[in-house]
Amino acid sequence: xxxxxxxxxxxxxxxxxxxxxxxxxxxxxxxxxxxxxxxxxxxxxxxxxxxxxxxxxxxxxxxxxxxxxxxxxxxxxxxxxxxxxxxxxxxxxxxxxxxxxxxxxxxxxxxxxxxxxxxxxxxxxxxxxxxxxxxxxxxxxxxxxxxxxxxxxxxxxxxxxxxxxxxxxxxxxxxxxxxxxxxxxxxxxxxxxxxxxxxxxxxxxxxxxxxxxxxxxxxxxxxxxxxxxxxxxxxxxxxxxxxxxxxxxxxxxxxxxxxxxxxxxxxxxxxxxxxxxxxxxxxxxxxxxxxxxxxxxxxxxxxxxxxxxxxxxxxxxxxxxxxxxxxxxxxxxxxxxxxxxxxxxxxxxxxxxxxxxxxxxxxxxxxxxxxxxxxxxxxxxxxxxxxxxxxxxxxxxxxxxxxxxxxxxxxxxxxxxxxxxxxxxxxxxxxxxxxxxxxxxxxxxxxxxxxxxxxxxxxxxxxxxxxxxxxxxxxxxxxxxxxxxxxxxxxxxxxxxxxxxxxxxxxxxxxxxxxxxxxxxxxxxxxxxxxxxxxxxxxxxxxxxxxxxxxxxxxxxxxxxxxxxxxxxxxxxxxxxxxxxxxxxxxxxxxxxxxxxxxxxxxxxxxxxxxxxxxxxxxxxxxxxx
Amino acid sequence: xxxxxxxxxxxxxxxxxxxxxxxxxxxxxxxxxxxxxxxxxxxxxxxxxxxxxxxxxxxxxxxxxxxxxxxxxxxxxxxxxxxxxxxxxxxxxxxxxxxxxxxxxxxxxxxxxxxxxxxxxxxxxxxxxxxxxxxxxxxxxxxxxxxxxxxxxxxxxxxxxxxxxxxxxxxxxxxx
Numbered sequence: 001x002x003x004x005x006x007x008x009x010x011x012x013x014x015x016x017x018x019x020x021x022x023x024x025x026x027x028x029x030x031x032x033x034x035x036x037x038x039x040x041x042x043x044x045x046x047x048x049x050x051x052x053x054x055x056x057x058x059x060x061x062x063x064x065x066x067x068x069x070x071x072x073x074x075x076x077x078x079x080x081x082x083x084x085x086x087x088x089x090x091x092x093x094x095x096x097x098x099x100x101x102x103x104x105x106x107x108x109x110x111x112x113x114x115x116x117x118x119x120x121x122x123x124x125x126x127x128x129x130x131x132x133x134x135x136x137x138x139x140x141x142x143x144x145x146x147x148x149x150x151x152x153x154x155x156x157x158x159x160x161x162x163x164x165x166x167x168x169x170x171x172x173x174x175x176x177x178x179x180x181x182x183x184x185x186x187x188x189x190x191x192x193x194x195x196x197x198x199x200x201x202x203x204x205x206x207x208x209x210x211x212x213x214x215x216x217x218x219x220x221x222x223x224x225x226x227x228x229x230x231x232x233x234x235x236x237x238x239x240x241x242x243x244x245x246x247x248x249x250x251x252x253x254x255x256x257x258x259x260x261x262x263x264x265x266x267x268x269x270x271x272x273x274x275x276x277x278x279x280x281x282x283x284x285x286x287x288x289x290x291x292x293x294x295x296x297x298x299x300x301x302x303x304x305x306x307x308x309x310x311x312x313x314x315x316x317x318x319x320x321x322x323x324x325x326x327x328x329x330x331x332x333x334x335x336x337x338x339x340x341x342x343x344x345x346x347x348x349x350x351x352x353x354x355x356x357x358x359x360x361x362x363x364x365x366x367x368x369x370x371x372x373x374x375x376x377x378x379x380x381x382x383x384x385x386x387x388x389x390x391x392x393x394x395x396x397x398x399x400x401x402x403x404x405x406x407x408x409x410x411x412x413x414x415x416x417x418x419x420x421x422x423x424x425x426x427x428x429x430x431x432x433x434x435x436x437x438x439x440x441x442x443x444x445x446x447x448x449x450x451x452x453x454x455x456x457x458x459x460x461x462x463x464x465x466x467x468x469x470x471x472x473x474x475x476x477x478x479x480x481x482x483x484x485x486x487x488x489x490x491x492x493x494x495x496x497x498x499x500x501x502x503x504x505x506x507x508x509x510x511x512x513x514x515x516x517x518x519x520x521x522x523x524x525x526x527x528x529x530x531x532x533x534x535x536x537x538x539x540x541x542x543x544x545x546x547x548x549x550x551x552x553x554x555x556x557x558x559x560x561x562x563x564x565x566x567x568x569x570x571x572x573x574x575x576x577x578x579x580x581x582x583x584x585x586x587x588x589x590x591x592x593x594x595x596x597x598x599x600x601x602x603x604x605x606x607x608x609x610x611x612x613x614x615x616x617x618x619x620x621x622x623x624x625x626x
Numbered sequence: 627x628x629x630x631x632x633x634x635x636x637x638x639x640x641x642x643x644x645x646x647x648x649x650x651x652x653x654x655x656x657x658x659x660x661x662x663x664x665x666x667x668x669x670x671x672x673x674x675x676x677x678x679x680x681x682x683x684x685x686x687x688x689x690x691x692x693x694x695x696x697x698x699x700x701x702x703x704x705x706x707x708x709x710x711x712x713x714x715x716x717x718x719x720x721x722x723x724x725x726x727x728x729x730x731x732x733x734x735x736x737x738x739x740x741x742x743x744x745x746x747x748x749x750x751x752x753x754x755x756x757x758x759x760x761x762x763x764x765x766x767x768x769x770x771x772x773x774x775x776x777x778x779x780x781x782x783x784x785x786x787x788x789x790x791x792x793x794x795x796x797x798x799x800x801x802x
Binding site for chain 1: 661
């Protein structure tokens with residue numbers, strides 16, 4: 001029986017052999033792994049698990065999985081999940097991005113795409129319903145993000161008009177693409193959609209680049225797949241509309257008010273590479289963004305009644321011509337305060353440059369901040385930086401360094417490896433330990449929400465115990481079935497919905513899921529069953545790691561060292577993460593998710609979940625820490 | 627049933643958020659499904675940030691109706707909307723070429739043309755756009771704007787170009 005809410009099909013594209021086929025999905029897979037992150041995790045484990053440690057994330061043996069979920073297109077606010085073996089964590093990260101791509105793909109008849117192998121020459125993938133082609137992209141290779149997108153949109157739309165002349169005007173197809181950072185295999189490269197929309201965590205832009213895949217274009221002309229209970233589904237859609245429409249502040253400002261408020265009222269915003277987390281810079285208030293740079297106040301993705309994004313343009317001054325969306329809080333923080341930049345224009349400018357290069361705002365901002373602190377401390381000099389004076393608050397200097405990273409020029413070649421790997425290399429070169437300045441967990445930069453003030457949502461173990469490392473959208477939290485826990489975020493990323501439209505009533509996702517698919521789930525059932533199974537596989541591959549680095553949970557299930565330094569300013573001055581508290585919470589968390597004292601999933605827990613192959617693979621990890 | 631008076635959907639394209647709630651409402655009403663390409667109102671995004679809804683403007687001289695060789699198009703006297711007779715329509719595309727904005731398009735099933743029918747005087751797209759407080763679309767009496775309606779019948783390329791001028795100004799060339 002065909003599962004409701006799904007097409008039940010994935011595209012399988014082998015770029016080495018230039019072969020394309022359609023994979024029919026089994027109902028059992030959909031019932032237990034849902035879609036998005038869950039299905040990606042299952043595919044990756046089944047196909048790469050046996051030799052996980054040997055798989056080079058940037059080798060042709062890695063897979064890029066692009067997966068929509070059953071709620072993509074139905075739950076208001078369209079998103080899709082990108083995954084694979086992560087060049088940042090060497091595990092699996094489910095990285096979601098908003099836009100229309102997921103809806104177009106589902107309307108073309110597929111729930112996802114698995115890309116294997118690697119092309120010899122630059123290519124892009126073109127999908128129009130059942131017509132799927134691998135095409136030459138040599139004319140696009142090397143182009144920045146915005147140019148890639150605008151050109152490819154025009155090219156493909158013109159072609160649709162030529163091919164189907166009686167149809168009339170074709171809407172633009174949806175496009176996922178990479179910028180130069182992805183082409184040059186930087187571990188901070190993103191997969192992008194529209195302007196500034198990025199699947200950031202994970203570094204999957206580099207995986208696309210390693211496959212010489214510049215873009216994926218999708219145009220679907222069918223309806224979304226049928227649902228199990230249409231009446232309930234459409235009444236739930238209306239319920240989410242009402243809840244979201246009522247949130248005026250979120251709609252008006254998006255997260256763009258947080259660049260000021262998270263620093264000022266929560267004391268948890270990264271400032272100059274997290275040396276501080278508090279500021280009272282009113283020049284960075286949301287009102288300034290509104291008046292000076294926002295030219296579109298409400299901008300959103302498919303079916304979204306919140307439209308928390310905004311279009312920002314700098315029209316005058318040294319940064320004139322910079323175009324980006326919002327910037328949202330993460331980019332205000334990481335490409336603003338974290339670099340000592342406190343003006344909307346400077347922030348929009350660095351964001352715009354980062355977009356064009358295809359670098360992750362968070363992980364890129366993290367490594368830029370790291371370099372900034374090394375310069376401040378005299379560890380990196382002007383000579384090391386090819387003459388660049390990397391002073392806090394100078395947007396042009398940080399933009400220049402971002403460009404060096406994207407093109408791997410000079411020191412950019414080392415920084416392109418991401419903060420953690422760069423710190424190892426630079427530490428070796430400089431003959432000193434640079435880990436005190438590294439704010440990341442398991443290869444992934446920590447999101448812009450600190451833990452020291454205890455005012456923000458992440459708990460002391462939020463990042464330390466997450467299977468996605470520093471990812472602020474997937475944090476460890478107890479109890480494991482609570483709406484902010486990693487287990488529940490796995491559901492959000494598997495059904496593939498936007499967490500901003502999930503917050504207003506977290507109970508709706510289960511009702512929605514049942515109305516669309518007919519499968520019954522509750523938060524408790526999920527967190528102890530299907531959700532936990534996905535978490536265990538993610539944990540297992542994170543511990544298996546390789547080939548360049550393997551995490552030791554006894555050392556790496558921890559916060560960045562900086563979080564143990566007392567906050568130097570603001571109302572929570574003196575506060576820091578507490579080692580004993582972190583250890584206590586860690587034990588409790590391990591217990592709750594079924595991990596042993598070393599943080600390795602217990603044999604009996606895995607077997608109860610039917611994960612015998614995972615259990616077997618972890619035997620050598622258990623042996624390692626005996 | 628009370629006698630309807632002809633209406634027009636006033637549009638402020640620059641405010642469009644690109645959310646596509648109008649598309650969803652339209653295809654649910656007409657097709658019973660979420661079906662972006664079968665929606666009578668379609669949001670174009672040739673350049674991000676320049677999204678806009680593209681749908682029938684009900685020109686006072688109805689060039690599409692006049693161009694139809696098989697009399698499949700007619701005007702609903704009460705609402706002013708163009709009505710497509712699905713049985714008669716041969717999907718020849720002459721109405722598309724006659725429309726100054728190339729607004730009509732083929733149903734994805736390939737059998738007939740889609741043109742906004744104003745939901746018989748109660749447009750679903752306007753309802754959701756108003757409910758979501760975007761205020762891109764609202765209803766005005768057709769009398770008084772009748773001769774200006776067709777000004778809004780422009781091709782997606784023309785509209786994009788003009789919105790770019792307004793929103794991105796002199797920087798619109800940068801990303802071409």
